[in-house]
Amino acid sequence: MVLRIDDLDVTLGSNPVLRGIGLAVAAGEVVAVLGPNGSGKSTLVKTVTGLVAPDRGRVRVFGADLAGPHRQVPWQRLGYVPQRTGATTGVPATALEVVASGLLHRRSLRPGRGARRRCLDALAEVGLADRAGDSVQVLSGGQQQRVLIARALVREPDLLVLDEPLSGMDRASMEALAGTLGRLRERGATVLVVLHDLGPLERLITRTVVLEGGRVVHDGPVAPGPEEHPEAHPHPETPGRPPTAPDLERNW
Numbered sequence: 314m315v316l317r318i319d320d321l322d323v324t325l326g327s328n329p330v331l332r333g334i335g336l337a338v339a340a341g342e343v344v345a346v347l348g349p350n351g352s353g354k355s356t357l358v359k360t361v362t363g364l365v366a367p368d369r370g371r372v373r374v375f376g377a378d379l380a381g382p383h384r385q386v387p388w389q390r391l392g393y394v395p396q397r398t399g400a401t402t403g404v405p406a407t408a409l410e411v412v413a414s415g416l417l418h419r420r421s422l423r424p425g426r427g428a429r430r431r432c433l434d435a436l437a438e439v440g441l442a443d444r445a446g447d448s449v450q451v452l453s454g455g456q457q458q459r460v461l462i463a464r465a466l467v468r469e470p471d472l473l474v475l476d477e478p479l480s481g482m483d484r485a486s487m488e489a490l491a492g493t494l495g496r497l498r499e500r501g502a503t504v505l506v507v508l509h510d511l512g513p514l515e516r517l518i519t520r521t522v523v524l525e526g527g528r529v530v531h532d533g534p535v536a537p538g539p540e541e542h543p544e545a546h547p548h549p550e551t552p553g554r555p556p557t558a559p560d561l562e563r564n565w
């Protein structure tokens with residue numbers, strides 16, 4: 314099993330956010346996590362990436378225990394695209410530099426041999442090869458999202474976790490992301506993706522897990538219709554240049 318969660322409870326502040334979650338994901342699955350706003354989707358994927366500590370229960374990723382006192386996150390096998398925050402922190406990093414940060418880890422602050430090529434390949438995968446030297450601050454919100462996806466891809470992850478990657482993307486970008494995830498799946502990677510609706514990723518999804526009030530209310534191959542979780546609505550798009558501007562979304 315790539316991921317195994319048993320009886321997971323998470324409380325944030327005084328909020329019981331996840332309750333009694335059980336989930337097992339095998340290699341090669343592409344699992345969509347759905348549910349209304351505030352149902353705990355982001356918290357669940359943060360638990361899987363070791364960013365949130367469980368209060369109770371067991372979380373194992375590639376066999377590593379993320380719940381015990383000696384938590385070991387297998388970062389070398391994980392790629393994570395957080396919920397839309399933009400790739401910029403006000404620091405004038407280039408797209409290439411942001412992607413290269415995906416290759417850094419605790420033991421070394423210097424990307425290894427061939428890093429530049431790998432970063433350029435990852436940017437090409439998301440259709441931004443020609444923007445490698447540009448400051449991320451001049452990129453649109455959708456392009457920044459793609460830089461963050463490239464940062465996760467450059468690690469060649471065995472498990473890719475994405476939190477609402479479609480937010481702010483135009484249809485062509487969504488289709489291209491579907492292509493990228495399809496290629497990942499072909500090489501045996503596992504994907505856990507938080508979505509508000511399946512959209513163009515639907516053909517790739519092998520299983521849907523629906524959360525409501527911090528509990529799993531559906532886990533199976535067939536996605537429930539939108540009428541079954543009518544509260545779900547996408548986040549408002551972040552301001553910025555419209556992602557459909559013709560000069561922005563060439564291949565992606």
Ligand SMILES: Nc1ncnc2c1ncn2[C@@H]1O[C@H](COP(=O)(O)OP(=O)(O)OP(=O)(O)O)[C@@H](O)[C@H]1O
Pocket residue numbers: 325326327328330348349350351352353354355356357
């Ligand atoms: N740091 C925190 N402290 C206290 N409560 C929190 C914290 N982070 C999240 N919550 C609460 O936990 C609940 C679940 O949040 P979470 O972001 O996991 O939901 P979500 O399903 O991803 O929502 P959305 O679709 O809006 O992103 C919400 O009620 C939220 O207010």
